[in-house]
Amino acid sequence: EAQVTQNPRYLITVTGKKLTVTCSQNMNHEYMSWYRQDPGLGLRQIYYSMNVEVTDKGDVPEGYKVSRKEKRNFPLILESPSPNQTSLYFCASFPLGLKGGNEQFFGPGTRLTVL
Amino acid sequence: DQQVKQNSPSLSVQEGRISILNCDYTNSMFDYFLWYKKYPAEGPTFLISISSIKDKNEDGRFTVFLNKSAKHLSLHIVPSQPGDSAVYFCAASGYNFNKFYFGSGTKLNVKP
DSSP states (O other), X not given: OOOEEEEOXXXXXXTTOOEEXXXXXXXXXXXXXXXXXXXXXXXXXXXXXXXXXXXXXXSOOTTOEEOOSSSSBOOEEESSOOGGGOEEEEEEEEOTTOSSOOOOEXXXXXXXXXX | OXXXXXXXXXXXXXXXXXXXXXXXXXXXXXXXXXXXXXXXXXXXXXXXXXXXXXXXXXXXTEEEEEETTTTEEEEEESSOOGGGOEEEEEEEXXXXXXXXXXXXXXXXXXXX
């Protein structure tokens, strides 16, 4: 089944404790991205990657890191989480090169709480 | 400042009637617009899209209209069904599909 998976789905942690949220897609998509969803703000893009070893900042990259060493994986790293990073996180992917239809496939989300 | 805005947080319509969801944007460089639907505890799923060279795109019960001069797009759902009850996000991107900007969402409730 074609899908984007995220782990963990739920995470409660404390300020300053490094964490990684994994994202994997099995559709051979070039493009992958991370978003956070907050009430009243919708989805905001954190980082995106157009292909392996190619990453760039989205709208709200502060406090986050990413890496793209393999095409299928795009982990989100919070080196020193703070309470304002409490949010619902989504990973997404889509294939580049298709004519039109750049619709992204989203993972199920990761609910992160930073105490 | 948000470049894509959905000014109606919620909308309630009767089953069988038309639902109209609105979205405004500020960046005239946006080239592609999309609508996503989101159920609770799930990720958003793609619904319909439109390129800036068009003013209308239709897919079954869903039609998206784009008014470039007004920087406005709308999603029409006809007829509305209870299963359409969800949060709807509009999104926009430039021609190179790198950055995406989403609105804050509109929660649609279709009453039986």
